[in-house]
Amino acid sequence: MNTNNILFALILIFFSNNLFSQDVFEPNGSPHFKVFWNYHNDFTKDVTKTSAFELKRVYLGYKYIFSKNMSAKITYDIGSNSGGSAYTAYVKIAQLDWKLNPKIKLSLGLIGNKQFNDQEGLWGYRYAYKGFLNEYKFGASADLGFNSEFSVSSKLKMNLFVFNGEGYKSLQDDDGYQRIGASFIYNFSDKIFGKIYLDSHPSKDAKAITNSSIFLGYKETNFRLGVEYGKIKNGRTYKNVDDGHNRDGYSIFAIQSLKNNFEIYARYDSIGSNILSLQSNSWNYNNDGNLMIFGTQYEATKGVKFNLNYRLFNHDNSTINNKSAFFLNAEIKI
DSSP states (O other): HHHHHOOOOOOOOHHHHHHHOOOOOOOOOEEEEEEEEEEEEETTTTTTTTTTEEEEEEEEEEEEOOOEEEEEEEEEEEOOOSSSSSSEEEEEEEEEEEEETEEEEEEEEEEEEEHHHHHHHHHHHTTSSOOOEEEEEEOOOOEEEEEEEEESSSSSSEEEEEEEOOOOOOOSSSOOEEEEEEEEEEEESSEEEEEEEEEEEEEESOEEEEEEEEEEEEEEEEEEEEEEEEEEEEEEETTEETOOOOEEEEEEEEEEOOSTTEEEEEEEEEEEEOOOOOSOOOOOEEEEEEEEEEEEEEEEEEEEEEEEEEEEEEEETTTTOOOEEEEEEEEOOO
16 A cells, blocks of 8 residues: 555545544523522611511523524523512513624623623622622613623623613613613733723713723632722613712622631722712712621532621711611522
């Protein structure tokens, strides 16, 4: 057998092995389930309801993978409303994801917002307390629209989006104006990352609501740290436009991992609003102030976490009683 025949035989074997050894993709799906439960004891002066059990959130959903590049998921958010024991279900996520290539992913439908997902991921205790921007209504966790995600380089990721702007509990777009924005996530190293977020939501009869925030996160095996600043202009919240009404604030948190699946953590938030013309106090004076949280988490097993924490909110308005409470939170997830 000459050299050409040997070479041809090797090439034939190579392609035959690759042809028959390629994995055949099988479309598949799986359900997901998450529960936020708590018991709390409120020490606030003159409070009427001192302690209670709460089923704060139930998330039920399903994810289906059509191909290696395309998937869809739906999630229902079931939470308590003003009726107390009554619960209301909302479609929170109804999302289609399409990976055009390793560097570009498109998402459309009722999709998760990119405003504070990275921050809450590092915080890690969403079931006990929301992240800063989420808690003080700088944005919604999900909205109806379109997002494009770009991996610009190994260090830089960018999101460009257009949303209705009202959040997932009120999807109607009353005036035809959408929220447009972008986020930029930069990995300085394998331990440190930064994030800048900007958006603008025009209005027919008022100035545009604008949102901006900056975040710096640090993560290693046994320690996490986050620092964030956010500002919203011309809006009481992300969807309540009001010319000249601005809010801003910052948050700092630190988490230390211990042995036997325990963590301890502390967090400090400060939230404020501007003083309007001819006024002596800020327009949101009764709700401005600072929050301190101290707690510990125990992960009993994969998917089950418990969180014991103390919360103190000090109002800028000294005539309002400061809020003080102990919470035992639990997350159950599959």
